């Protein structure tokens with residue numbers, strides 16, 4: 127562009143010179159009596175015109191170059207600002223994305239007292255627990271059945287208003303009086319008027335505990351078992367719906383799908399099952415690395431069931447999480 131304006135200036139210069147020379151040449155052709163002074167004066171005029179034209183060309187060229195430079199400067203400046211804005215927005219998005227190390231540790235809703243039933247447990251302790259169970263309508267229930275170590279036990283939480291009671295029941299190796307007494311406790315817990323919350327369908331897993339009559343003769347009403355995994359999925363999808371710009375946003379229904387881009391919806395297929403740790407992580411922003419801590423798993427089912435049963439909204443969950451920070 128600077129090159130073009132220079133050419134423009136020189137063209138102007140040449141044109142100006144021609145205009146000044148032309149009358150002088152014509153005059154020379156028609157008259158032979160011209161004197162020397164006149165010729166010198168004309169050459170002075172031509173030289174003067176040449177200098178003025180050149181100066182004019184330089185001024186025009188300088189002005190044009192100046193404005194072109196300002197234009198280029200403004201363009202570069204606006205482009206830089208646009209790039210910086212894009213970078214800043216990208217950084218903001220990265221900051222919004224939550225990461226594992228920001229998670230706090232799992233906190234149960236209530237305090238709890240623990241009992242362990244094994245071959246050394248007294249009958250009186252089981253009687254106390256039977257009384258506690260009779261005053262409780264809702265329980266959380268975890269089974270552990272390790273085929274390799276053959277270690278089998280239950281963990282049952284008696285969900286009570288002030289504090290919970292956690293009972294760990296080892297599987298007895300043989301039927302005895304204490305085992306029968308424990309069977310009575312299980313009969314109270316699995317009474318059809320109660321609700322025993324589980325994570326996943328554990329019904330068939332109970333066959334490994336047939337040392338207890340209640341499981342041997344299938345004296346459990348299946349409706350007593352409440353699979354909180356299904357209930358959680360329904361509650362979560364209802365309250366933590368897709369973002370407005372999500373490709374999985376559909377009229378009338380809210381399901382997981384492969385077009386979903388929401389960071390708060392970790393599962394992308396309708397048949398996907400929520401793990402307990404993922405449910406705790408996405409609901410309460412708590413770390414739940416508890417593969418071997420079955421007591422914490424029981425307490426986690428209770429914590430999730432509390433928000434589901436009380437139909438907490440996304441705003442209530444947000445307030446609850448913020449309050450605990």
Ligand SMILES: [Zn+2]
Pocket residue numbers: 367368369372373374375385386387388391
């Ligand atoms: Zn989505």
